[in-house]
Amino acid sequence: MLRTGVRLLALALCVSAGGDFDWTKNEKTSFYYGTFPTGFSWGVGSSAYQTEGAWNTDGKGMSIWDVFAHKKGKISSNETGDSSCEGYYKFKDDINLMKEMKLNHYRFSVSWPRILPSGLRSEHVNEKGIRYYSDLIDLLLNSKITPVVTLYHWDLPQVLQEKYGGWQNASMVGYFNEFANLCFERFGNRVKHWITFNNPWSISVEGYETGEHAPGLRMRGSGAYKAAHHIIKAHAKVWHTYDMKWRSKQKGLIGISLSADWGEPVDVSNQRDVEAAERYIHFYLGWFATPLFHGDYPAVMKEYIGRKSGQQGLGASRLPVFSPQEKSYIRGTVDFLGLGHYTTRYVTQKNYPSSFGDSYFADRDLAELVDPKWPDPGSEWLYSVPWGFRRLLNFVKTQYGNPMIYVTENGVSEKMPCTDLCDDWRMQYFREYINELLKAVRDGVNVKGYTAWSLLDGFEWDEGFSERFGLYFVDFRNKNKPRFPKASVQFYKRIISSNGFPSQREVESWKRKAVETCSSSNQLLAADPLIGHMEMVTEIVVPTICTLCILLSAVFFMFLLRRRL
Numbered sequence: 001m002l003r004t005g006v007r008l009l010a011l012a013l014c015v016s017a018g019g020d021f022d023w024t025k026n027e028k029t030s031f032y033y034g035t036f037p038t039g040f041s042w043g044v045g046s047s048a049y050q051t052e053g054a055w056n057t058d059g060k061g062m063s064i065w066d067v068f069a070h071k072k073g074k075i076s077s078n079e080t081g082d083s084s085c086e087g088y089y090k091f092k093d094d095i096n097l098m099k100e101m102k103l104n105h106y107r108f109s110v111s112w113p114r115i116l117p118s119g120l121r122s123e124h125v126n127e128k129g130i131r132y133y134s135d136l137i138d139l140l141l142n143s144k145i146t147p148v149v150t151l152y153h154w155d156l157p158q159v160l161q162e163k164y165g166g167w168q169n170a171s172m173v174g175y176f177n178e179f180a181n182l183c184f185e186r187f188g189n190r191v192k193h194w195i196t197f198n199n200p201w202s203i204s205v206e207g208y209e210t211g212e213h214a215p216g217l218r219m220r221g222s223g224a225y226k227a228a229h230h231i232i233k234a235h236a237k238v239w240h241t242y243d244m245k246w247r248s249k250q251k252g253l254i255g256i257s258l259s260a261d262w263g264e265p266v267d268v269s270n271q272r273d274v275e276a277a278e279r280y281i282h283f284y285l286g287w288f289a290t291p292l293f294h295g296d297y298p299a300v301m302k303e304y305i306g307r308k309s310g311q312q313g314l315g316a317s318r319l320p321v322f323s324p325q326e327k328s329y330i331r332g333t334v335d336f337l338g339l340g341h342y343t344t345r346y347v348t349q350k351n352y353p354s355s356f357g358d359s360y361f362a363d364r365d366l367a368e369l370v371d372p373k374w375p376d377p378g379s380e381w382l383y384s385v386p387w388g389f390r391r392l393l394n395f396v397k398t399q400y401g402n403p404m405i406y407v408t409e410n411g412v413s414e415k416m417p418c419t420d421l422c423d424d425w426r427m428q429y430f431r432e433y434i435n436e437l438l439k440a441v442r443d444g445v446n447v448k449g450y451t452a453w454s455l456l457d458g459f460e461w462d463e464g465f466s467e468r469f470g471l472y473f474v475d476f477r478n479k480n481k482p483r484f485p486k487a488s489v490q491f492y493k494r495i496i497s498s499n500g501f502p503s504q505r506e507v508e509s510w511k512r513k514a515v516e517t518c519s520s521s522n523q524l525l526a527a528d529p530l531i532g533h534m535e536m537v538t539e540i541v542v543p544t545i546c547t548l549c550i551l552l553s554a555v556f557f558m559f560l561l562r563r564r565l
């Protein structure tokens with residue numbers, strides 16, 4: 001995915017920041033030792049089209065991504081997700097990988113056309129597709145891994161695109177609700193965490209504005225707004241259906257997963273930059289979050305798009321309008337907010353003249369910039385800027401009344417095939433981003449879980465298999481699609497088992513306890529607290545105590561035997 005409008009800017013970075021949350025204090029670099037609250041949930045994520053393969057197997061219908069990827073010139077190297085990781089066949093192996101990591105949850109998505117090949121429940125339910133997800137859910141639960149299920153991770157049934165124009169058409173609201181209902185009916189006795197849509201920003205902008213993603217439409221300045229409008233209504237309808245029909249029996253939660261970069265003003269003392277950065281976030285996250293939490297689009301979107309539509313001689317705003325009934329229907333329809341976050345931009349004011357034409361990007365009147373010093377290990381758009389994560393989380397807390405949050409995506413890719421599996425930059429990225437998340441939790445942001453993106457290397461949309469986000473390397477040239485752990489698997493596993501980054505004090509108390517049980521282990525502690533205490537417990541204390549016990553029992557038995565003889 002290429003993000004539009006990014007220019008490099010060599011900045012002497014002196015922008016202040018920082019922590020309840022003091023926005024002016026510079027805390028961008030300090031590492032915070034500590035652990036997450038008890039019960040914090042650690043997981044990994046995936047999506048159907050990116051990993052399942054089996055694109056035309058067992059009665060599955062075509063999705064817009066099947067069709068889009070088969071068109072020449074749409075995907076890097078003309079790759080497709082036809083077989084991808086063969087996750088459809090290998091889910092048992094994959095759950096074993098998750099068990100080994102001691103994960104608490106697994107986020108995956110249901111392919112709508114796999115269970116409803118034509119998109120419509122009234123036409124045909126594909127029981128083989130249902131069985132696949134049902135078995136997956138059962139095995140996860142048997143493995144003590146909570147399923148977190150996304151209903152829509154971009155693979156709309158092709159029939160609905162062809163017949164109705166996909167998300168341009170209001171009829172999708174009802175069809176999506178029927179599909180969701182079927183999922184609640186068949187899986188809702190076991191699934192308690194539902195995500196209606198994954199990253200509607202991307203569905204709308206990349207699917208209907210720039211056309212980089214399926215269905216590949218370029219309806220500049222209007223298509224994205226219309227798609228988003230229907231998606232917001234579809235989400236709300238599903239939430240209400242669940243609330244009326246299923247909630248009392250199934251006791252689950254309905255959320256949505258929104259993605260957003262953080263936008264930092266280039267110059268915090270310049271009011272125009274500060275406002276431009278706010279606009280950036282409102283056009284990104286606020287576009288969806290504000291209607292769902294507060295009942296309407298952000299005022300700044302209404303103002304800018306309305307004004308520009310007027311200047312372009314249009315009779316009405318290109319941004320659709322919610323009626324008063326719709327406003328009260330969509331307000332408050334989020335049980336938890338899923339948040340996907342990867343990177344940050346500097347933002348400055350930039351006027352786009354009306355002659356520029358209709359465009360979501362021009363509507364914002366801003367320019368995005370990056371600091372060339374920011375590490376950029378993988379995808380072109382993905383710079384590692386951990387402090388932006390904490391700021392985004394605090395923004396959500398203050399803007400939307402501190403909702404319950406699950407981080408539903410966070411991670412980093414590599415461009416080159418990482419054949420030696422030493423993904424030290426990924427470990428660094430996770431260490432720093434998860435640490436900023438910990439700081440945000442300490443700021444009082446109500447985050448309940450974290451999902452690393454992703455379990456496996458997969459089909460990275462228009463980039464094909466050229467960008468790898470996986471904790472596990474997948475050899476796509478081998479038809480068995482074997483998985484190999486990158487170094488970050490062990491690293492993430494350690495964060496999970498220590499529930500964060502235990503502080504020096506915690507480590508000291510662990511040390512003291514260890515010294516009481518086994519004095520020799522003391523000298524062997526590593527310097528880094530996280531590594532130190534994990535290695536001490538898993539690799540030193542436990543084996544040492546076991547060995548000592550075995551030795552002592554052997555000596556004791558020999559002593560007893562001797563006395564008897």
Ligand code: NOJ
Binds near residue numbers: 001047453
């Ligand atoms: C967001 C999307 O939800 C996911 O499918 C994709 O792999 C990641 N971003 C990385 O680009």
